[in-house]
Amino acid sequence: MTTWTMAKALNRGLEAAMVADDKVILMGEDIGPLGGVFRVTEGLSARFGTDRVLDTPLGESGIVGAAIGLAMRGYRPVCEIQFDGFIYPAFDQITSQLAKLTARHEGSARFPIVIRVPYGGHIGAVEHHQESPEAYFAHTPGLRLVSPSTPNDAYWMIQQAIASDDPVMFFEPKSRYWPKGEVDEGESAAPLHTTRVVRGGTDVTLVGHGAMVSVLLQAAEVAAGEGTSIEVVDLRSLSPVDYGPLLKSVEKTGRLVVAQEAPGFASVGSEIAATIAERAFYALEAPVLRVSGFDAPFPPAKLESLYLPDADRVLDAVDRALNY
Amino acid sequence: MADAPQHDAVSVQMISPEGRFEPNAAAEEFLPYLDRLDEDRLRTFYRDMAVIRRFDAEVGHLQRQGQLALWVPSHGQEAAQVGSGHAARPQDSIFPAYREHAVAKIRGVDLIDIVRMLRGLTHGGWVPAEHGNFHLYTLVIGSQTLHATGYAMGIALDGAPTGDPEKDEAVMVYFGDGATSQGDTNEAMIWAASYATPQVFFLQNNHWAISVPVSRQSRTPLVDRARGFGLRSTRIDGNDVLASYAVTAKQLDDARAGRGPGFIEAMTYRIGAHTTSDDPTRYRGADELKFWEARDPITRYRHHLEQRELADAAFFADVESEAADLAADTRRRTLALGTPGIDLIFDNVYAEDHPVPREQKKWLQDYEAGFGEAR
Ligand SMILES: Cc1ncc(C[n+]2csc(CCOP(=O)(O)OP(=O)(O)O)c2C)c(N)n1
Ligand SMILES: [Mg+2]
Numbered sequence: 001m002t003t004w005t006m007a008k009a010l011n012r013g014l015e016a017a018m019v020a021d022d023k024v025i026l027m028g029e030d031i032g033p034l035g036g037v038f039r040v041t042e043g044l045s046a047r048f049g050t051d052r053v054l055d056t057p058l059g060e061s062g063i064v065g066a067a068i069g070l071a072m073r074g075y076r077p078v079c080e081i082q083f084d085g086f087i088y089p090a091f092d093q094i095t096s097q098l099a100k101l102t103a104r105h106e107g108s109a110r111f112p113i114v115i116r117v118p119y120g121g122h123i124g125a126v127e128h129h130q131e132s133p134e135a136y137f138a139h140t141p142g143l144r145l146v147s148p149s150t151p152n153d154a155y156w157m158i159q160q161a162i163a164s165d166d167p168v169m170f171f172e173p174k175s176r177y178w179p180k181g182e183v184d185e186g187e188s189a190a191p192l193h194t195t196r197v198v199r200g201g202t203d204v205t206l207v208g209h210g211a212m213v214s215v216l217l218q219a220a221e222v223a224a225g226e227g228t229s230i231e232v233v234d235l236r237s238l239s240p241v242d243y244g245p246l247l248k249s250v251e252k253t254g255r256l257v258v259a260q261e262a263p264g265f266a267s268v269g270s271e272i273a274a275t276i277a278e279r280a281f282y283a284l285e286a287p288v289l290r291v292s293g294f295d296a297p298f299p300p301a302k303l304e305s306l307y308l309p310d311a312d313r314v315l316d317a318v319d320r321a322l323n324y
Numbered sequence: 325m326a327d328a329p330q331h332d333a334v335s336v337q338m339i340s341p342e343g344r345f346e347p348n349a350a351a352e353e354f355l356p357y358l359d360r361l362d363e364d365r366l367r368t369f370y371r372d373m374a375v376i377r378r379f380d381a382e383v384g385h386l387q388r389q390g391q392l393a394l395w396v397p398s399h400g401q402e403a404a405q406v407g408s409g410h411a412a413r414p415q416d417s418i419f420p421a422y423r424e425h426a427v428a429k430i431r432g433v434d435l436i437d438i439v440r441m442l443r444g445l446t447h448g449g450w451v452p453a454e455h456g457n458f459h460l461y462t463l464v465i466g467s468q469t470l471h472a473t474g475y476a477m478g479i480a481l482d483g484a485p486t487g488d489p490e491k492d493e494a495v496m497v498y499f500g501d502g503a504t505s506q507g508d509t510n511e512a513m514i515w516a517a518s519y520a521t522p523q524v525f526f527l528q529n530n531h532w533a534i535s536v537p538v539s540r541q542s543r544t545p546l547v548d549r550a551r552g553f554g555l556r557s558t559r560i561d562g563n564d565v566l567a568s569y570a571v572t573a574k575q576l577d578d579a580r581a582g583r584g585p586g587f588i589e590a591m592t593y594r595i596g597a598h599t600t601s602d603d604p605t606r607y608r609g610a611d612e613l614k615f616w617e618a619r620d621p622i623t624r625y626r627h628h629l630e631q632r633e634l635a636d637a638a639f640f641a642d643v644e645s646e647a648a649d650l651a652a653d654t655r656r657r658t659l660a661l662g663t664p665g666i667d668l669i670f671d672n673v674y675a676e677d678h679p680v681p682r683e684q685k686k687w688l689q690d691y692e693a694g695f696g697e698a699r
Binding site for chain 2: 029030032033034035037055056057058059061062085086088089124125126127128265294295296297299300301302303304306307312313316
C-alpha cells in the first residue's frame, strides 16, 4: 500500500503501462517537459523520450485523428485533452471516426486508443475549464467511458483502459486530482466496467461517478447522523453501465437518487434513471430522482457552488424520495 | 533558441533595439503611414504601453492574493498590441483572443471588466458595440478567427467599399502562434481568401504556446504560411510599436479598400508566465528570457522618444503617476466587486422564453430561500 494523489496514481499507472508495452505512447498539449497542466505526465518524457511522449501541435482534432492512424500502425496511443471544454475540436474524429472504425472494419482492425479528459467543476476556474461533457460520448456507440473516483481506481483503471482493444474515454475528475488516497500496487483491481458499492445502507441508494462520489459520501454521513441509512454506489463505468450491483441495491432500498455535475437533460443520469425504472419497477417505493447541474452553461466560477449539486441538494432529493 | 528554424524571414523594423529611428529596407513601403502620427499620438503610444504594463503587474499581484481565478499577463507584448490597436479606425471591429488587454483599453473597454471575467464573475464582461467594437475574449484557441471572417464577410455582403477610409469598415483578429495549428484558424484564412474579406489576421508570435515552442507549430516562418493561403503577409518586429502601427494601418486600409485580407506576424515574446497557473522555469531557459528582456518594447520606445526629444522627464513622471493611479484604482475596484446572483445563470441562456431555465431558476430560488439566512 502507498498513499498517492490521483494525479500521481495516474502518472504511475501510465508509467506501468508504458513499461509493460512499448507500443503505448502519450500524445497531448504540454505533456512533455511541463508534465501536463495537471502534472499527470510529469517525468514521463524524461524517462521514455520524446518518441513516446509527444508534445503535440495545438490541435485536438489532430491529436485524436493522428492517434487513429498510429493505432492502425500498431501503436496504443493515450491522448490527453487539456480540459473538458477543449475536446470539441476533436468531436468529429472521436464520434464520426474513432467510434465507428471498429464496426466499419468488420473485425479486421482494432482501435486501442485512450482519450484522457480532465473534467468537472469545483476548481473555481474560468470558462471551458469546469464542464462535464460525458453525455455526448456516452450517446455515441463504439466508445467505452469510465471515470475513477479514487487514486486506487485511477491507478488500475488507466492501465485497464490502455489494455482494452476498444477506444476508451477516460474522464478524470480534476477536483479529485489532489486529495491523497491509498493505492494497492500489488492487488489486481476490479474489472474496468464494474460499479461498486462504496458504502452500505438500507434506506436510499445514491449513485454517481467521479467527483460526485465524494459528495454522495458526505451526504450519506450527514444522513446517518439523522438516522437515515444510505447506500452509495460508485458508477465507475459510464458505458457500458454495470447494472447488477445497482439493481441489487435498489431492490434492497427501494429508492434511488442519481447525481451528476453534468446538465440533466439527456444525460448519463437520465439513462440510468430510465433503465432502473424499467428493470426494478416493482422494487421502487418512489420515482428515481436526478440531481444534476442545471440546464444552463456552466456559470462563472463565483456561481459554481450554486450550480453544482452539493450534499444539501442530494439530501433534498433523499428527503423527497423518502417522503414520496 | 526555441524558434531557430524561423529566423530567416525579414521583419519590418522602424526603431532599432537601441531606440534609433532606422527603418530597414522592408519598412520602406510602410513609412508614409507614420506621417499620420503627430507628436501627441507618438507620446500616447508610450503612455498606453507603460500604463498597461503597470495594470498587468497589479492584477497579477491581485491574482496571487486570491482575488482572481486566473490572470493572463501581457508583459512584453505591449508594442504589438498598442501599435496595431491604434492603427484600427473607430468603425473597425476587433476580435481578440484573451491577452489583448492593451487593445481593449485603446478601444474603450473598462479594464475592470477584464478583471471581472478572470475573477469568475462573468463569461463576457462588456458590450462590444458600446466599446469600440471590441468583441468578447475567446478562450477556446482559434475559434474567434472564424467569427472575425464571418463578420468581415458580412461587411462585404453589405456593399462595396465607398473608397472613403473614414467610413469603410475592416476587421482585425488577434491570435497566437499556438492557434495557428488549429483547424479553425486555417479554415478562417481559407474562407477569408476565398471571399476576399476586408480583414487582417494579427498573429502575436510570442514564441510559446504554454510550454510548447513555436517550432512545434511550424517549421516554416508563419508569415510564409499565410502567403500560401493567399493572404498579403508581412512579418514585423513586434516589439517595435511604430512598425506595428504602420504595417497594421496599411494592411487595414488595404483590406477596407477591397484589396482582400492580410496577415501580420508580430515577432514578440511572452516575458511572463502563460498564466498565473503556469511555471515557465519548467520548460524554458534563462538565456532566452534575457535575450528578450534586452529587447523590451517600452524601454526601446522610451529611448526613441528621448532621442527625438519628444518627451521629457516631466512626461515620463506623469505617465508613471497615471500608471500608479490606474493600478491603485484597479485594486480598489477589484476588492469592491460584488457577487452576481442566480439570474446570471439562467436569464440569458436563450434570447426567447424557454421553459427549462425559467423553471429551474424558480426551483433554485425556492430552494435557496428554504435555507433562510443560514446560507
Ligand atoms: C481548443 C483549446 N485547446 C487547448 C486550450 C488550452 N490552452 C490555453 S492557451 C494555450 C496556448 C495558446 O498559445 P498561443 O496560441 O500561442 O497563445 P498565447 O497564449 O501564447 O498568447 C492552450 C493550449 C484552449 N484554450 N483551447
Ligand atoms: Mg504564443
